[in-house]
Amino acid sequence: MIGNKGRLGGEVVNLLNEKGHSLVYELDIDGENIKDNPQVLIDCSLPSAFNNTLKTAERFTAPLIVATTGLKEEDIAKLKELSNKIPIVQSFNFSVGVQVLLKLTDMANEILKDWDVEITETHHRFKKDKPSGTALMIKEKLGSKPVQVSSLRLGNVAGDHTVTFGGLGETLSITHHAISRRTFAEGILKSAEFLLTKKNGFYSFKEVIFGNS
Amino acid sequence: MIGNKGRLGGEVVNLLNEKGHSLVYELDIDGENIKDNPQVLIDCSLPSAFNNTLKTAERFTAPLIVATTGLKEEDIAKLKELSNKIPIVQSFNFSVGVQVLLKLTDMANEILKDWDVEITETHHRFKKDKPSGTALMIKEKLGSKPVQVSSLRLGNVAGDHTVTFGGLGETLSITHHAISRRTFAEGILKSAEFLLTKKNGFYSFKEVIFGNS
Amino acid sequence: MIGNKGRLGGEVVNLLNEKGHSLVYELDIDGENIKDNPQVLIDCSLPSAFNNTLKTAERFTAPLIVATTGLKEEDIAKLKELSNKIPIVQSFNFSVGVQVLLKLTDMANEILKDWDVEITETHHRFKKDKPSGTALMIKEKLGSKPVQVSSLRLGNVAGDHTVTFGGLGETLSITHHAISRRTFAEGILKSAEFLLTKKNGFYSFKEVIFGNS
Amino acid sequence: MIGNKGRLGGEVVNLLNEKGHSLVYELDIDGENIKDNPQVLIDCSLPSAFNNTLKTAERFTAPLIVATTGLKEEDIAKLKELSNKIPIVQSFNFSVGVQVLLKLTDMANEILKDWDVEITETHHRFKKDKPSGTALMIKEKLGSKPVQVSSLRLGNVAGDHTVTFGGLGETLSITHHAISRRTFAEGILKSAEFLLTKKNGFYSFKEVIFGNS
Numbered sequence: 119m120i121g122n123k124g125r126l127g128g129e130v131v132n133l134l135n136e137k138g139h140s141l142v143y144e145l146d147i148d149g150e151n152i153k154d155n156p157q158v159l160i161d162c163s164l165p166s167a168f169n170n171t172l173k174t175a176e177r178f179t180a181p182l183i184v185a186t187t188g189l190k191e192e193d194i195a196k197l198k199e200l201s202n203k204i205p206i207v208q209s210f211n212f213s214v215g216v217q218v219l220l221k222l223t224d225m226a227n228e229i230l231k232d233w234d235v236e237i238t239e240t241h242h243r244f245k246k247d248k249p250s251g252t253a254l255m256i257k258e259k260l261g262s263k264p265v266q267v268s269s270l271r272l273g274n275v276a277g278d279h280t281v282t283f284g285g286l287g288e289t290l291s292i293t294h295h296a297i298s299r300r301t302f303a304e305g306i307l308k309s310a311e312f313l314l315t316k317k318n319g320f321y322s323f324k325e326v327i328f329g330n331s
Numbered sequence: 332m333i334g335n336k337g338r339l340g341g342e343v344v345n346l347l348n349e350k351g352h353s354l355v356y357e358l359d360i361d362g363e364n365i366k367d368n369p370q371v372l373i374d375c376s377l378p379s380a381f382n383n384t385l386k387t388a389e390r391f392t393a394p395l396i397v398a399t400t401g402l403k404e405e406d407i408a409k410l411k412e413l414s415n416k417i418p419i420v421q422s423f424n425f426s427v428g429v430q431v432l433l434k435l436t437d438m439a440n441e442i443l444k445d446w447d448v449e450i451t452e453t454h455h456r457f458k459k460d461k462p463s464g465t466a467l468m469i470k471e472k473l474g475s476k477p478v479q480v481s482s483l484r485l486g487n488v489a490g491d492h493t494v495t496f497g498g499l500g501e502t503l504s505i506t507h508h509a510i511s512r513r514t515f516a517e518g519i520l521k522s523a524e525f526l527l528t529k530k531n532g533f534y535s536f537k538e539v540i541f542g543n544s
Numbered sequence: 545m546i547g548n549k550g551r552l553g554g555e556v557v558n559l560l561n562e563k564g565h566s567l568v569y570e571l572d573i574d575g576e577n578i579k580d581n582p583q584v585l586i587d588c589s590l591p592s593a594f595n596n597t598l599k600t601a602e603r604f605t606a607p608l609i610v611a612t613t614g615l616k617e618e619d620i621a622k623l624k625e626l627s628n629k630i631p632i633v634q635s636f637n638f639s640v641g642v643q644v645l646l647k648l649t650d651m652a653n654e655i656l657k658d659w660d661v662e663i664t665e666t667h668h669r670f671k672k673d674k675p676s677g678t679a680l681m682i683k684e685k686l687g688s689k690p691v692q693v694s695s696l697r698l699g700n701v702a703g704d705h706t707v708t709f710g711g712l713g714e715t716l717s718i719t720h721h722a723i724s725r726r727t728f729a730e731g732i733l734k735s736a737e738f739l740l741t742k743k744n745g746f747y748s749f750k751e752v753i754f755g756n757s
Numbered sequence: 758m759i760g761n762k763g764r765l766g767g768e769v770v771n772l773l774n775e776k777g778h779s780l781v782y783e784l785d786i787d788g789e790n791i792k793d794n795p796q797v798l799i800d801c802s803l804p805s806a807f808n809n810t811l812k813t814a815e816r817f818t819a820p821l822i823v824a825t826t827g828l829k830e831e832d833i834a835k836l837k838e839l840s841n842k843i844p845i846v847q848s849f850n851f852s853v854g855v856q857v858l859l860k861l862t863d864m865a866n867e868i869l870k871d872w873d874v875e876i877t878e879t880h881h882r883f884k885k886d887k888p889s890g891t892a893l894m895i896k897e898k899l900g901s902k903p904v905q906v907s908s909l910r911l912g913n914v915a916g917d918h919t920v921t922f923g924g925l926g927e928t929l930s931i932t933h934h935a936i937s938r939r940t941f942a943e944g945i946l947k948s949a950e951f952l953l954t955k956k957n958g959f960y961s962f963k964e965v966i967f968g969n970s
Binding site: 639640641642644645647648651652655656709711712713714715716717718719720721722723724726727730754 | 852853854855857858860861864865868869922924925926927928929930931932933934935936937939940943967
């Protein structure tokens with residue numbers, strides 16, 4: 119675990135314990151704690167720690183899951199290069215429902231070509247990046263249309279995303295609502311199981327859920 | 332026009348006038364008013380007038396659009412029989428957005444097999460049938476799952492439909508919101524243009540929008 | 545009527561006709577059309593025409609209703625001065641529901657002092673000002689709290705406003721949804737009736753609805 | 758604690774531990790476990806265990822908090838009688854936001870007398886009572902109006918309640934959304950602190966939050 123003391127990291131640690139997995143490696147802002155070589159590395163840290171993550175992954179040559187949000191294009195490029203040496207799953211959102219949201223957005227956008235589109239996302243007041251990584255994934259699905267993202271920060275909301283298409287006379291919205299961070303932790307664990315069976319390469323969470331098509 | 336004095340009928344009449352079409356036949360609770368043989372018959376009446384609609388369509392052998400909601404299975408069966416003699420488009424909802432809602436529901440349901448599902452619909456307080464015909468179309472897409480439909484009646488809401496899938500840890504909703512009855516009138520006009528080019532047969536509004544696939 | 549060819553102006557004209565009032569004065573971008581001295585002046589124009597509105601009101605010394613949005617503080621100051629000579633109702637929103645939304649926002653804000661707050665508004669793609677005048681009225685109710693307004697522009701949505709309070713563990717939202725511009729036209733007509741009984745002075749739509757408290 | 762192994766009971770136990778309180782009495786379907794006389798009794802059980810709760814409270818003469826939902830009028834009557842001997846707080850919902858929702862509903866209902874009203878509530882699929890106790894509290898605020906409650910059961914939703922008022926031309930909704938059961942546990946703890954300072958009597962959670970007015 120890298121970033122095991124953050125909100126998401128803590129949730130992953132809880133789930134690992136619950137499922138009987140052992141945490142043999144910890145790296146956080148306070149330093150490193152090694153008990154054994156990890157079978158899989160899970161990164162839930164911040165963009166500022168990203169270069170450390172890369173080094174750690176190279177050192178252990180263990181499969182890597184990157185759940186950090188706020189990464190830039192050049193960070194993703196470095197991950198893709200590293201994926202020649204180890205299998206990597208990277209996603210800004212590890213929930214099944216968000217994968218479905220992305221699929222539906224894609225399909226709706228294809229049919230409703232000339233409708234307006236707006237994205238809204240709401241997260242807890244402590245979230246550091248804005249807009250959320252998931253909102254950016256949705257935006258990417260909408261192609262070259264000019265799309266505004268409205269980011270709300272409220273209390274400790276786990277994470278809501280809405281994409282709304284507006285025509286003359288009607289609107290169509292798709293909304294995903296995360297009830298707890300547990301959802302993401304389960305997606306990360308599912309990705310870990312997926313990676314144990316995979317060759318080197320760069321995988322999306324979409325591939326973890328829907329396969330390689 | 333059959334049922335030209337209802338809410339939806341009035342909207343269709345307005346749109347026809349605006350587009351320069353002439354209304355040559357009217358049939359309502361107050362009786363009949365014929366100026367000429369109609370090119371297309373549009374039915375926006377109530378289930379109680381349905382047998383009259385069938386007779387009128389047979390008499391003129393004009394293409395028929397049926398927008399009446401609250402029809403029963405045996406009514407639809409009669410329409411299908413009549414479609415051997417004239418081309419017919421029948422739908423409980425003539426909006427493009429609702430067609431997309433149905434497609435997305437289908438796709439989401441296929442992936443989220445073990446999630447719970449709920450349908451909610453809201454309409455104006457004067458709506459006679461409950462649940463709405465559109466809610467029934469959504470329910471049909473969800474197959475054999477037990478699905479509850481909650482029907483709300485509020486003020487003069489034009490028509491909202493939401494289908495929500497609920498998993499452990501997240502929910503995913505698709506919502507259609509009709510801004511005005513004009514949307515439906517435009518779908519009906521589009522269907523009229525479609526029918527003028529078609530042979531006898533029973534067509535859905537989905538075929539008007541997406542073609543025959 | 546000033547600005548009778550805009551979206552809202554047209555709706556007001558329709559309602560006046562329906563109720564048997566006669567339109568004796570029109571002023572729009574194309575010029576003036578006087579049949580008689582107006583009993584009440586209704587302004588649904590744009591901020592750019594505001595100085596013309598003031599001159600016209602002085603000329604007729606008729607009670608004035610100002611429904612134009614996007615006015616600045618100095619414009620309001622001029623109106624207040626003019627209200628020494630004629631009775632004036634000014635509001636950025638003439639719906640009863642919005643007045644209730646403002647009242648509820650006030651009360652919720654008083655209790656939920658340390659919760660986060662966010663405002664969202666959605667309007668048709670043709671709306672010129674951003675954020676909406678109503679969103680600014682809501683913001684004013686929230687006092688000195690830092691509050692973000694997210695403005696969405698979609699199809700021909702008549703006007704939605706949501707204010708959400710977010711605490712640790714829960715959120716509370718109040719949403720107003722305008723179904724058609726008719727609602728605003730009715731509020732304007734109600735204000736006209738109100739003004740016919742009033743002395744010179746500057747009145748809010750809140751006073752039209754709830755009286756002078 | 759009575760009912761400490763249920764969903765809500767477990768959350769209360771966690772919070773008590775976290776705050777350094779000790780759990781000296783447990784009563785659940787598996788029997789009783791006494792370490793000491795409790796200072797306060799907290800009941801998060803089911804209606805079927807209600808008579809046991811009453812007996813336990815009499816036995817210890819400790820202040821009692823009743824958070825069980827699905828109680829009937831006669832159960833409440835028994836509680837009121839018992840409150841001659843011990844101080845009692847009873848509520849179907851221990852969140853601050855819900856108390857505000859109830860207040861706002863009251864105020865909106867007073868102004869929007871002739872508008873339609875609908876209540877919707879969504880909870881996790883395991884919730885036993887339907888409609889929720891909170892929905893019934895909202896309904897009570899709406900007086901003698903005929904009000905429908907739509908109950909949705911989806912995944913593990915913590916608890917959402919919406920009351921919508923619908924007029925001709927607009928709607929106004931108030932929505933409360935519980936993010937986690939923790940919110941309720943905190944309200945229960947707050948009630949426990951409140952009770953330690955109170956004489957015998959029957960108190961609502963509204964009194965815990967807003968005082969005795």
